Amino acid sequence: MSYQDLSARYPEYIPAIVLADKDIEPFIKKKKYLIPKDINFGSAMATIRKNIDMKSSDALIYMVENRILSPNIMMRELVKNDFLYIKIIKESVFG
Numbered sequence: 001m002s003y004q005d006l007s008a009r010y011p012e013y014i015p016a017i018v019l020a021d022k023d024i025e026p027f028i029k030k031k032k033y034l035i036p037k038d039i040n041f042g043s044a045m046a047t048i049r050k051n052i053d054m055k056s057s058d059a060l061i062y063m064v065e066n067r068i069l070s071p072n073i074m075m076r077e078l079v080k081n082d083f084l085y086i087k088i089i090k091e092s093v094f095g
Contacts, residue, residue, distance in 0.1 A: 016084040023090045042071025063087045
């Protein structure tokens, strides 16, 4: 389905696709999301994290357009005329 079809059918949602690092790829259950425009990026990250079967001690970095965003930014501010691509990278920070 194209972006125009999805945005016409679900106007209050942002279609997002998760792009994962090779270390995370096998652990992801779901890669496509419809994220409500009225939540913050931190809530969207929490929803995505629930669909990744990794230890809670594994740190994940979420990036949009090669930028690390504040969890407080509203999803409405990230709307473009294309899918929102969220890149996830695993980082080892604990020992």
